Amino acid sequence: MIVVAKTDPDASPPHRGISLILVETDRAGFERGRNLDKLGLKGQDTSELFFNECRVPVANLLGQEGRGFRYLMTQLQQERLVIGVGSIASCKRSLEDTVAYVKEREAFGKPIAGFQNTQFKLAELATEVEIGQTFVDRLMAAHVAGEDVVREVSMAKWWTTELQKRLTGECLQLFGGYGFMREYPISTDYADAAVQTIYAGTNEIMKMIIARRMGLE
Ligand SMILES: Cc1cc2nc3c(=O)[nH]c(=O)nc-3n(C[C@H](O)[C@H](O)[C@H](O)COP(=O)(O)OP(=O)(O)OC[C@H]3O[C@@H](n4cnc5c(N)ncnc54)[C@H](O)[C@@H]3O)c2cc1C
Structure with missing residues (x-):
């Protein structure tokens, strides 16, 4: 999956310092939570996703660091x-x-x-x-x-x-x-x-x- 992450917490305005990171679902630290009970769109799952100390190699960065919002x-x-x-x-x-x-x-x-x-x-x-x-x-x-x-x-x-x-x-x-x-x-x-x-x-x-x-x- 592609995660949109704030990789520079101090960057301002808020849409700066965001990067796109590929995270494989079998990475340690990644967990799926419950499926949310939606009003509609019952044919699609929408789930909680948890990232606890989930680490990925630099090669998983998509494009350039900090340009995620632009992408x-x-x-x-x-x-x-x-x-x-x-x-x-x-x-x-x-x-x-x-x-x-x-x-x-x-x-x-x-x-x-x-x-x-x-x-x-x-x-x-x-x-x-x-x-x-x-x-x-x-x-x-x-x-x-x-x-x-x-x-x-x-x-x-x-x-x-x-x-x-x-x-x-x-x-x-x-x-x-x-x-x-x-x-x-x-x-x-x-x-x-x-x-x-x-x-x-x-x-x-x-x-x-x-x-x-x-x-x-
Ligand atoms: C089924 C489902 C699937 C989704 N899938 C995706 C997905 O695949 N990828 C993804 O990135 N996101 C996804 N989303 C998230 C979705 O894009 C957000 O819920 C949506 O952008 C609204 O953000 P919010 O929920 O934080 O609402 P809020 O930002 O809290 O907004 C609440 C209300 O305040 C209004 N509001 C907020 N700011 C302003 C403002 N400046 N001026 C006037 N009114 C304002 C909003 O218009 C809204 O009416 C999904 C959501 C749902 C329900």
Whole structure:
């Protein structure tokens, strides 16, 4: 695994003095703790990791000492873009499931797809998914072309993940009580969406990056 370590505790500002170190999982002093009980993303383990007097040879240093934060920065645009792509893909799946469900579920003698509220909600969400798809497609092409789209990717990360959270909530509502049951994938979609606005840099941090790039400091 790659560990991001503060190798110069006195370096300032705080993002300086950070290095990337390769640590083999069979090194003495490395221990895995318990798997954390998460709200969503049940298909992936997230565990505690402990390093007690864990020593590695200098050859395990990745790149140059003290440049770890800079290396991480070069990958963040891609990581955040991947989150945006994943959010839109998840939205599309949730929307497709919901469209299928509202056509089959009947209330007051007709499919709930026949209610104007259902139609308007789904029409609005479908529109937003198309807008999001167009945006991430454009950014994907720019990223592959090697352009600096940090500002736009930060926009896409916060906007698509907020959409995913809102969309899964609206879709779950259209499933009624079934939406709350684990056997319906929309409940998993809803739980999984929560972390999207948190990891890979919280959405508040995304807005700080955008503001900075707008010269607002
Ligand atoms: C399932 C999962 C997987 C993860 N995987 C990884 C991984 O693979 N690699 C990795 O490095 N990290 C990973 N993380 C960690 C994740 O990136 C952090 O949880 C996230 O960056 C937020 O940091 P924090 O938890 O310390 O929250 P905090 O920094 O404590 O933030 C708490 C709240 O305060 C807000 N806040 C903080 N600072 C400011 C500010 N200056 N202005 C305004 N608001 C602010 C935040 O936006 C947030 O709403 C993972 C987390 C989870 C839950």
